[in-house]
Amino acid sequence: MRRLITAAGAAAAVAGCVAGLLLLGPDTSRPSATTAPAGASSEGAGSVDTTRERTETHPDDPTAWADLAHAEIERARTTLDAGLLDRADTALRRSVALDGTDNYRAVTGRGLLANARHDFGEGRLHGLRATRMAPDRPDGYAVLADAEIQLGNYPQARHAVQRMLDLAPATAAYSRAAYDLETGGRPEDAAIALQRAVDSAVTQDERAFAEARLGDLAWSRGEIDRAARHYGRALDAVPAHPYGQAGLARVAAARGHPDKALELYTRLVERMPLPQFLLESLDLRRASGDSHRGSERAVLAAQLRMARADDGPVDPHLILYAADHGDPEVAVELARREWKHVRSVIVADALAWSLHRAGRDTEALTYARRAAATGWKNALFRYHRGTIEQSLALPEGARRLSEAHALNPYLSLYRPDAEG
Known part of the structure; x- marks a missing residue:
């Protein structure tokens, strides 16, 4: 089984794998990842401490142990602490x-865990098994949807999300529906779904997650x-919510206050040095002419070395860092490795850009087109594709670059070469 290399993997996978990639799009990773907590139904709800007490009181109760695993995975999502997954x-x-026979909670838990560790093929198998065991319960469809998204099986993911909406129209289903709508080129409908996710939230974590995703969606449109x-x-809803803080840093930069934005990023990466936040801070420093880029670069370089030495999943932000700030050939190496396991449009875009930076534009265009296959109105995707097309002297390149700037006029805050 492929194991996590960063806590970002936990957040991305458990939250529908769309966490992050705020210039690319939501999550997710926060697919990110992209988006809503898998298994966030009311079944077995409770804090880790409460569910652990149940296992101590009833040590032979399989449901109590499965509920504890679900609670640990949910806490990993909210704290970005990947070590909790071992406990789960x-x-x-x-x-x-x-x-080991009729244990639905354990099957869905194993699916959640597999997705959190980026073993999406295994997650899909557990999701399918859960939906066969109990076709009228939503959690199995959550596991299945998250896995299908990352495997690039978007129609199958959409079907699973629709079943969730039919069975349990609540935050988990609405958040996943929003991601499907956004990646399908329907941002207005995605915003409606996310507002419903906010309105149906039963915990502050759920509310914070959905509000941050609404913020991401507005940011991606330049609002x-x-x-x-x-x-x-x-x-x-959740003080110090990491994606809320990162979002306000972006807003500060867009309002012409890069120093304030960098101060927010500095505080954020001190407690949570995820590749997304580090790369956004580094790119903002570069775009604003700040020469003090050593700390972010050093941490990202260390994470990159770990990724190359590990056989685990690779955060797409780390791939983009290697492409733009390091060795593009290393970026291609890591992107190809990730593509073997994750066929999402986010990874397709990262591979396309890595190939471009390595001087292989013809192959890069193939993956840039894969990234555009769902119709996602994504400014950075279009910027990458337009740049690749221009390098190949294709006439549509200039139009694509203009479209990228129109989608998000603030793209150049993080990409000084993306001026419209």
């Missing part, structure tokens, strides 16, 4: 040892005042 694994093994309101609400 232990709890699931105990649950399966007690009941910085609307984005600021949603990021602020995310922080009202």
Whole structure:
């Protein structure tokens, strides 16, 4: 099984794998990742401490152990602490040892865990098994949808999300529906779905997640005042919410306050040095002419070395860092490795850009077209594709670059070469 290399993997996979990639799009990773907590139904809800007490009181109850695993995975999503996934694994093994036949909670838990570790093929198998076991329960479809998205099976993911909406129209389903709508080129409908996710949230974590995603959606369309309101609400729900803080940093930069933005990024990466936040800070420093880029670069370079030495999943932000600030050949190496396991449009775009930076534009265009296959109105995707097309002397390149700037006029804050 491929193991996590950063806590970002936990956040991305458990949250529908769309976390992050705010210039590319949502999550997710926050597919990111992209988006809503898998398995965030009311079944077995409760804090880690409460569910652990149940296992101590009822040590032979397989459901109690499975519920503990779900709670650990949910806490990993909200804290970005990947170490919690090992605890979840232990709890699931105990649950399966007690009941290895008709244990729906353990099956969905194993699916959530597999997705969190970026083993999406395994996650898909558990999702399919869960939906066969209980076709009228939503959690199996959440697992299945998250896995299908990352495997690039978007029609199958859409079907799973629709079943969730039919069975349990709540935050988890609406957030996944929003991601499907956004990647399908329907941002207005995605915003409606996310507002429903906010309205149906039963925890502050759910509310913060959906508000931050609304902020991401507004930012991606250049609506910085609307984005600021949603990021602020995310922080009202969960103080120090990382994606709310990163969002406000972007807004500060867009309003002409790069020093304030960099101060926010500095505080954020001190406690949560995820590739997304580090790369955004580094790119903003470069675009604003700030020469003090050593700390972000050093941390990203260390993470890149770990990624090359590991056989685990690779954060797409790390691939883009290697392409733009390091060795493009290393970026291609890591992107190809990730593409073997994850066929999402986000990874397709990262591979396309890496190939371009390595001077292989003909092959790069193939993957840039794969990234555009769903119709996502994504400014950075279009910027990447337009640049590749211009390098190949294709007439549509200039139009594509103009479209990228029209989609998000603030793209050049992080890409000084992306001026419209």
